[in-house]
Amino acid sequence: MLFYPLLTMISRLEKDSIGMAARVKNYFKTHKITLARRVVQILVLLGITAPFWTYFFGSSAGVIEPMFRYLPFISAPQSEMSNSGGFLELILGSVVGRVFPFLLIGLLFMITLVFGRASCGWLCPAGLFQDITGWAGEVGNVRRDMGKNGHEFLRKVKNWILIILVIILLPALFALSDDFYTDYTQTVLGDFGKNPLGFWSLDQFLSVFIPDFLVATADGGLDEFFSGVRIAQLLFYFVIIILTFYFPRFYCRYFCPYAAVSKPISHYSILTLSRNPAKCVGRKECGMCESVCPMQIRILDENFAKISGEGECILCGRCKETCPYDAIEVSAFSRRV
Numbered sequence: 001m002l003f004y005p006l007l008t009m010i011s012r013l014e015k016d017s018i019g020m021a022a023r024v025k026n027y028f029k030t031h032k033i034t035l036a037r038r039v040v041q042i043l044v045l046l047g048i049t050a051p052f053w054t055y056f057f058g059s060s061a062g063v064i065e066p067m068f069r070y071l072p073f074i075s076a077p078q079s080e081m082s083n084s085g086g087f088l089e090l091i092l093g094s095v096v097g098r099v100f101p102f103l104l105i106g107l108l109f110m111i112t113l114v115f116g117r118a119s120c121g122w123l124c125p126a127g128l129f130q131d132i133t134g135w136a137g138e139v140g141n142v143r144r145d146m147g148k149n150g151h152e153f154l155r156k157v158k159n160w161i162l163i164i165l166v167i168i169l170l171p172a173l174f175a176l177s178d179d180f181y182t183d184y185t186q187t188v189l190g191d192f193g194k195n196p197l198g199f200w201s202l203d204q205f206l207s208v209f210i211p212d213f214l215v216a217t218a219d220g221g222l223d224e225f226f227s228g229v230r231i232a233q234l235l236f237y238f239v240i241i242i243l244t245f246y247f248p249r250f251y252c253r254y255f256c257p258y259a260a261v262s263k264p265i266s267h268y269s270i271l272t273l274s275r276n277p278a279k280c281v282g283r284k285e286c287g288m289c290e291s292v293c294p295m296q297i298r299i300l301d302e303n304f305a306k307i308s309g310e311g312e313c314i315l316c317g318r319c320k321e322t323c324p325y326d327a328i329e330v331s332a333f334s335r336r337v
């Protein structure tokens, strides 16, 4: 009798721990793609993101730096166009150097044509950051869907950003002197011209702006730090980051210039997802795939043979692992593999 409450408590704890273990086991079973993606994203972040080396180890990425200059979206230091140096920076940097970047454009085209925007879903450090804020938004139950009209309107913003960048940078290709870009940016564009691509890069904001800001704060040099466009930059990304809690991948969806470049190619990518019409029970009965898609793609309005969202799909696989009927499949050339 004396031990009855104790035994009841032990029995409950035992049941709870079995329940917890079963839940963890179930999570691992049902989130294999997300877990694999996290491992890859973290390895990329720690292994080859140059600012990590620079700021945390006090050195540059050394001999491996040239390797990751050619991986889309991975930061590399010392790009002329921004302090980080993904594919787009290199392409536009090459234009500014008055060399038309056939090789870089060819590589970008081929990689995206084969893998779609998997680099956004699996490699980009800014993508990992937004996955974390989006997850926090889901846990905190603040996740929202953007209204249809707002979503369609905002999706075009990244195209306008890209067009503005090309208009700003294209004159450099036809310049007669090597100093043209420097004169042009200093006289016409001011501070913005020193770093036109970097301004639009969330990756650069997180991996360069924030560490610089922390260093300036520690050294008491904030007045100097906040010159030119930096206040605008801070306010801009503050708003964007807050919104990523409510609308997952907010920056990827609406502002990233790399997304604007890659999505028309990704729409025709070889690697893709498809939906099996024999298994899918539709939006009215289920619709779970659409409710988890961080890019807010209307998956059930897509062609069965290819889920692309007009090139917005980042191949994160959340729809696939969430589907209770196993209706979403990985495909190549719009055929199941």
Ligand code: SF4
Binding pocket: 275, 279, 280, 281, 282, 283, 286, 287, 288, 289, 290, 300, 322, 323, 324, 325, 326, 327, 328
């Ligand atoms: S989660 Fe699967 S079954 Fe449900 S609507 Fe989406 S594809 Fe169809």
Ligand code: SF4
Binding pocket: 273, 292, 293, 294, 295, 296, 297, 299, 307, 312, 313, 314, 315, 316, 317, 318, 319, 320
């Ligand atoms: S359609 Fe599926 S794989 Fe593509 S972004 Fe949405 S959830 Fe991710």
